[in-house]
Amino acid sequence: MQTHQYDVVIVGAGGAGMRAALESSTRVRTAVISKLYPTRSHTGAAQGGMCAALANVEEDNWEWHTFDTVKGGDYLVDQDAAEVMAKEAIDAVLDLEKMGLPFNRTPEGRIDQRRFGGHTRNHGEAAVRRSCYAADRTGHMILQTLYQQCVKNDVEFFNEFYVLDLLVDHDLATGDVPEGEEVNASGVVAYELATGEIHVFQAKAVVFATGGAGKIYKTTSNAHTLTGDGMALAYRRGIPLEDMEFFQFHPTGLAGLGILLSEAARGEGGILRNADGERFMERYAPTIKDLAPRDIVARSMANEVREGRGAGPNKDYVLLDLTHLEPAHIDAKLPDITEFARTYLGIEPYTEPVPVYPTAHYAMGGIPTNIDGEVLRNATDVIKGLYAAGEVACVSVHGSNRLGTNSLLDINVFGKRAGRSAAAYAAAAPFVELPQDPAVSVEADLERIRTRADGERVADIRRDLQETMDANAQVFRTSESLTQALADIKALRTRFEAVSVQDKTRTFNTDLLEAVELGFLLDIAETVVVGALNREESRGGHFREDFPDRDDARFMQHTMAYRRPLAASGADAAVPGSDAAFRRAETFDGYQVVLGAKPVTVTRYQPMERKY
Amino acid sequence: MTATVEAPAPEVGAVPSFQVTLKIRRFLPADEDMPTFGEAFVAEPRWDEFTVDVHGTDRVLDALHKIKWEQDGSLTFRRSCAHGICGSDAMRINGRNRLACKTLLKDLDPGKPIVVEPIKGLPVVKDLVVDMEPFFASYREIMPFLITTGTEPTKERLQSAEQRERFDDTTKCILCAACTSSCPVFWTDGQYFGPAAIVNAHRFIFDSRDEGGTQRLEILNDKEGVWRCRTTFNCTEACPRGIEVTKAIQEVKRAMITRAF
Numbered sequence: 023m024q025t026h027q028y029d030v031v032i033v034g035a036g037g038a039g040m041r042a043a044l045e046s047s048t049r050v051r052t053a054v055i056s057k058l059y060p061t062r063s064h065t066g067a068a069q070g071g072m073c074a075a076l077a078n079v080e081e082d083n084w085e086w087h088t089f090d091t092v093k094g095g096d097y098l099v100d101q102d103a104a105e106v107m108a109k110e111a112i113d114a115v116l117d118l119e120k121m122g123l124p125f126n127r128t129p130e131g132r133i134d135q136r137r138f139g140g141h142t143r144n145h146g147e148a149a150v151r152r153s154c155y156a157a158d159r160t161g162h163m164i165l166q167t168l169y170q171q172c173v174k175n176d177v178e179f180f181n182e183f184y185v186l187d188l189l190v191d192h193d194l195a196t197g198d199v200p201e202g203e204e205v206n207a208s209g210v211v212a213y214e215l216a217t218g219e220i221h222v223f224q225a226k227a228v229v230f231a232t233g234g235a236g237k238i239y240k241t242t243s244n245a246h247t248l249t250g251d252g253m254a255l256a257y258r259r260g261i262p263l264e265d266m267e268f269f270q271f272h273p274t275g276l277a278g279l280g281i282l283l284s285e286a287a288r289g290e291g292g293i294l295r296n297a298d299g300e301r302f303m304e305r306y307a308p309t310i311k312d313l314a315p316r317d318i319v320a321r322s323m324a325n326e327v328r329e330g331r332g333a334g335p336n337k338d339y340v341l342l343d344l345t346h347l348e349p350a351h352i353d354a355k356l357p358d359i360t361e362f363a364r365t366y367l368g369i370e371p372y373t374e375p376v377p378v379y380p381t382a383h384y385a386m387g388g389i390p391t392n393i394d395g396e397v398l399r400n401a402t403d404v405i406k407g408l409y410a411a412g413e414v415a416c417v418s419v420h421g422s423n424r425l426g427t428n429s430l431l432d433i434n435v436f437g438k439r440a441g442r443s444a445a446a447y448a449a450a451a452p453f454v455e456l457p458q459d460p461a462v463s464v465e466a467d468l469e470r471i472r473t474r475a476d477g478e479r480v481a482d483i484r485r486d487l488q489e490t491m492d493a494n495a496q497v498f499r500t501s502e503s504l505t506q507a508l509a510d511i512k513a514l515r516t517r518f519e520a521v522s523v524q525d526k527t528r529t530f531n532t533d534l535l536e537a538v539e540l541g542f543l544l545d546i547a548e549t550v551v552v553g554a555l556n557r558e559e560s561r562g563g564h565f566r567e568d569f570p571d572r573d574d575a576r577f578m579q580h581t582m583a584y585r586r587p588l589a590a591s592g593a594d595a596a597v598p599g600s601d602a603a604f605r606r607a608e609t610f611d612g613y614q615v616v617l618g619a620k621p622v623t624v625t626r627y628q629p630m631e632r633k634y
Numbered sequence: 635m636t637a638t639v640e641a642p643a644p645e646v647g648a649v650p651s652f653q654v655t656l657k658i659r660r661f662l663p664a665d666e667d668m669p670t671f672g673e674a675f676v677a678e679p680r681w682d683e684f685t686v687d688v689h690g691t692d693r694v695l696d697a698l699h700k701i702k703w704e705q706d707g708s709l710t711f712r713r714s715c716a717h718g719i720c721g722s723d724a725m726r727i728n729g730r731n732r733l734a735c736k737t738l739l740k741d742l743d744p745g746k747p748i749v750v751e752p753i754k755g756l757p758v759v760k761d762l763v764v765d766m767e768p769f770f771a772s773y774r775e776i777m778p779f780l781i782t783t784g785t786e787p788t789k790e791r792l793q794s795a796e797q798r799e800r801f802d803d804t805t806k807c808i809l810c811a812a813c814t815s816s817c818p819v820f821w822t823d824g825q826y827f828g829p830a831a832i833v834n835a836h837r838f839i840f841d842s843r844d845e846g847g848t849q850r851l852e853i854l855n856d857k858e859g860v861w862r863c864r865t866t867f868n869c870t871e872a873c874p875r876g877i878e879v880t881k882a883i884q885e886v887k888r889a890m891i892t893r894a895f
Contacts (some may be wrong), residue, residue: 052811057715058720058722059722059770060661061720061721061808061809062712062714062715062720062721062722063720064714064715065717065719066715066719066720066808067717067719067720096762115790116789119790119791120780120786120787120790121780122779122780122838122841122843122844124798124801124802124805125790125798126795126798126842127793127794127795127798128795129795130792131793131794131795131797132789132790133791156805157802159666159719159806161720162806162808166805170778170779170780173773173774173778173779174777174779175714195819216759245712245714245715245716245720246713246716255726265815278691279691281716281717282717295801307869312806337750358719361716362718365718365736365738366691366693366717413855444694479703479704479707480703480706480707481702483701491878513785522710524707525707525708525710526708527662527760529662529663529760530710530759530760530763531710532710532711533702533707533708533710533856555661
């Protein structure tokens, strides 16, 4: 075992982690720990752009962007955070340009902008050109540019190190930490993939930037490595997860594969059609049609298929039609995604419409933070020295449905904020003493799985989890389907207790790490399903067929899911302002999931009916 | 017979499935802590064959996953995004460097075993995993970041669409190492910067906003720099992003002579 000491440790080297590192590493001694080489991170898969009201091509302002974000999130957005994001978007884009990001340009040489779903002029009048982009590989360019800057600034990376535990001085999961007691982060425990060695990192401040958890679903645009690690580690330490029931299904995944085709395809003029060739979005969102927010488009597509108007031999997808666009325009603006259609489906988008169907894409929920990236232990109190940013976090700028491009914006704005806050805190704070034998439980867990002679296969349990989540907790949900998913997850947890791996070595043991990641996925899935069962309304990305309307009176609050021991009452989960709608506890083998609520911050926009 | 194409399933719309055999280069380093192997264990590379049922849209990565998940969990390879954008799974497939996630099985000859090996020229860590550090070290050496002087503008730097187009091709690089590890010069001389580092130098040398071109050209004028390139075009053929790698290297060579970029 090796021990390291840094002022700030950042976990994750995607956009949020590296943006945080650029702030932190110039101020205090900083390490970035990542389970992948930084340039492998999934930020690189983002395509369409990053919105900011630069007004380079038409009138725009950050207030309109704030409104669109709030309305897009179906009023579950914390409006103070959305305002910060929309205001700071402008500098975030200019920062990236100054770092060298090769944005597409206008004829005047300025950063070009294009339309994107849910982004409008003057509070919904018409689509506005707000997305700054680099062809359809904006995320790739952001990831590369941030990595380039990290190389320039000599940022210290620990690549292919898996963080497997968060160290704190009071473990909230015990349920007996008194309200008001100060809780401090003291570091993390990591596993070095190449050697199997355990490393303890002591840090004054820890920043989680580990990304999403799309692998709880079978059909997903997410990388194999997006297994909710950071969320699960926080949750295991008794830190709540916020709004986990809100998962975004991106409308245009390649049918059957889930590979993402950017919304930019529709921003550039692409049209969704059913088997009859009808532009069906005209019926669902008469004003902005195909550029309605993703939850609405995904549901409309699923509804077309359910009502028998799906295309293809099994009538199980719809068509993304680009055939009316000039091939030269497609090549200039959408080169990568058209290549995906050619490579993976053998479809030529110049002449044939592309089969598409919604694909699990983005977790709106995550580790609750305030606008400085500080992690909350309940509705109001922060944990000292612990920060989160990006998809792992819930700040909450996306509410119940994220607008396209706002994730690249989120990682830049809140990655920067978290990095600055963590560095400022670490500059003044002392090290917190590590627990006795900080790595003992991680080592024991790993050894148990690695040395178990014979048991359940990781892949079998994972497949069954992904299948029940796809079948029961996807675009359409009911009490019945979610109850089924919950029962399935409980049974899978029991099977997971007997999981074993075939690779018994210590060198680059990905078999073992897949087992560990499966444990994270099970944790995340339980929070999604318990939150979804409790939320008896339909809002944004969460649609309950048995409760098809939004219910502001009961549910205009954030869900907070806490893991607590069976005996505990979940005392610190009962928060002021929480009403009966959020009092729920679900018993699992050996612990319970206790829900609480957190009020939504409303500044200038009262909830209205959401029509496009 | 190592692979057969079965008749397509009868029901309408079913994706045809078939069998493939993969012949995979295996390697596990000696690890004396490991009681599993005993004293007799020696780190010798070997070939293993696996036969799996696959579908028409499956890629080599899907077959590798099937093997790992259903037959041999110890088979080790890197992967992440699974659609050709993260650059994790470059490997030698039937003698050619490709991304496993972008190579459809149906496009390979199913009549013969598909031969899968790690990329060449970098030390093998385990099975298909190589040590990428030497590759990234070369990348870092060419100063892969925008270099500017003077005060920053308050808004964006201006750049015309034509200036932006000048280096578009080399911005696509995902650092997968398919090009560098396909280069015969790199195989015999690990000190050579290799195509990927030169591609990333090109991306900045030809960026109208950058002022570090001269420094980068000095670095690449080294005896292990661009002049080692023998123009075999392996790199261009290997690039999964369709970058004209050899052309980019030629442009860097020309810039070195003319000092015009």
